[in-house]
Every structure is written in C-alpha cells, then in structure tokens.
Amino acid sequence: MTRKSATVETRRRLVGIVLMLGAVACFACLDASAKWLNRTMDPLQTVSVRYIGSFLLVGAFFNPWTRRGLLRAHSLWRQCARACFLVVATLCAFSALRYLPLTEFTSITFSSPLIVALIAGPLLGEWIGIQRLVAVLIGFAGVLVVTRPGSHGVHPAVILAVGTACANALYSVATRLVAAHDSPETTLFYTGLVGSILILPVAPFVWATPTSAPVWLAMAGVAGFGALGHWLLILAHKRAPASIVAPFFYAQLLWATLLGWLVFGEVPDRWTLIGGAIVMGSGLYLLSRERAKHKPPSADVSA
Numbered sequence: 001m002t003r004k005s006a007t008v009e010t011r012r013r014l015v016g017i018v019l020m021l022g023a024v025a026c027f028a029c030l031d032a033s034a035k036w037l038n039r040t041m042d043p044l045q046t047v048s049v050r051y052i053g054s055f056l057l058v059g060a061f062f063n064p065w066t067r068r069g070l071l072r073a074h075s076l077w078r079q080c081a082r083a084c085f086l087v088v089a090t091l092c093a094f095s096a097l098r099y100l101p102l103t104e105f106t107s108i109t110f111s112s113p114l115i116v117a118l119i120a121g122p123l124l125g126e127w128i129g130i131q132r133l134v135a136v137l138i139g140f141a142g143v144l145v146v147t148r149p150g151s152h153g154v155h156p157a158v159i160l161a162v163g164t165a166c167a168n169a170l171y172s173v174a175t176r177l178v179a180a181h182d183s184p185e186t187t188l189f190y191t192g193l194v195g196s197i198l199i200l201p202v203a204p205f206v207w208a209t210p211t212s213a214p215v216w217l218a219m220a221g222v223a224g225f226g227a228l229g230h231w232l233l234i235l236a237h238k239r240a241p242a243s244i245v246a247p248f249f250y251a252q253l254l255w256a257t258l259l260g261w262l263v264f265g266e267v268p269d270r271w272t273l274i275g276g277a278i279v280m281g282s283g284l285y286l287l288s289r290e291r292a293k294h295k296p297p298s299a300d301v302s303a
Helices: 005-039 044-063 075-095 102-109 112-124 129-147 157-179 184-199 214-237 243-262 270-292
Strands: none
Touching: 005 044, 005 075, 005 102, 005 214, 005 243, 005 270, 044 075, 044 184, 044 214, 075 157, 075 184, 102 129, 102 157, 102 243, 102 270, 112 129, 112 157, 112 270, 129 270, 184 214, 214 243, 243 270
C-alpha cells in the first residue's frame, strides 16, 4: 500500500468513527425524546411515531421507484423476523424508559453483545471459548451491579430493559444473516416497512393529538433521530471495518449520561457507573477477541 492510499484509508476510517459517534448520539437522543414523551403519552403512541415517521423519512430517499431492486431480498422471512425483533426491542425499551433513568437503562441494554456471544454458537456456529465465556459472565455481573437486586427492590421496568437486550441480541444475529446477502438500503427499508405494518393497526387506539409545540417537536425527534441514526450507522460501516467502529458504539453510554443530566436532572449513582463500566469492559474485551479472529460482532443497535 502506497503512502497516499494509506492516508486515504486512514481518513476513511476516521470518517467512519465520526459517523459511528454521530449514530450513537442519535440513538441516545431518540431514547431521551421517547422518555420525555412517555411522561404524558402512551408508549405505544411513541413507538408508532418512531416507526411510521422514520419509514416515511427513509421512504423519501429509498423506495422501489427510485432504487430498482430495493425489495429484492435473499430471504424475506429473515428480513421480516429481524424487523419483528427490533419492534419487540423498541416496545420494551420505550416502556422501560418511562420509569428507568437513561444511564441505568443504557447500561443494562449494553449486555446485548454478551447475549449475542452466547446465542451465536447454536444459531451461527460461532462457539465461544473459556476466556470469552468468563468475560460474558463478568459482564452479566456488571448488570447485577447496576440493578442491585435485593438491595432496594428491583423496579419491574428492569425486566423490560433486559427484554430489550435479549430482543436486540436476536436482532443483531438476524442482521448478520441478512447482511451477507442483502444491501443495507434493502434492510433499512424492510425494517421500517415491517415495523410500520405491525404498529399501524394499534396507533388509532392509543393516539392522542398533542396540544403543544414541544410535544410535536419531540415526536419529530423520535422519528428523525431513529432514521438518521440507522443511516449514519450504515455509512459508518461503509467507510470503516466493523472491528474499527464497533468499540465506539459504547460512547452511547456517555451521551445517555449527559442527556439524562441535562434533560431530566438524573445523576447516576456510583453503582450504576461501576456496573456500566464492567459491562462496557466485557463488551470491549469480546470485540478485541473477535477482531483477532477477523470476525467482529455486529454493532447494529436497536432503537
């Protein structure tokens, strides 16, 4: 590789990292907007705004009329299953955010890569060794540090946060399966299409027309941040290998902590910070092991 090509490649990777940081910032803003809306709005309405609004935005740029072959999927049922996993993750996430602080919720859902490491064996044939199994167990111990069951009583919404992590893990595995055959644009389109079809019949029964401009703005944020975040994620992976950009996914915890403080006045306690650091450390260790094997885990996230 010449010096010029090496410089170009380095620049592409830096752009990929910046795009990944932008993507996780959008996802943190999406969670914050949903949490703010859920104080006065049914979470199902927030979910419907997230999917239908995002799908309309994405459809303006990616649709079967402007991009031929967009609907051509190698396995339609896998695309639909992947989208269903994301819908379940979003339903659990938005419901949990109604009660849990942003930092605590994000720390718990960061256990998703640990779950992926466990289920990738039976589902993908990617079995983990003793060292990575120990890392996974340590990561789950970090989740226990965050929730501290038995010390002050665990809020039932923690179960929803764990459900988010589990659904997101299945979503990540499904993403690996479809990414080998379908374009990111096709996958993005089906994500919004299937999600909108599932949530649209529910929307009229939970809809309450907002009466203030801030609520309309937050609803626009839920739709816009969701669409923009996933698009930035695609662009990041186009410009840099997953092994380079995936570790920066954990910057979402920093964004969540900042937004939790600025928007909701939430100051995470030391146990949440310690537990979050343990979960992040375990995830980064798994990423480093996968990088050595040239099989980086998916950095795709649910929102």
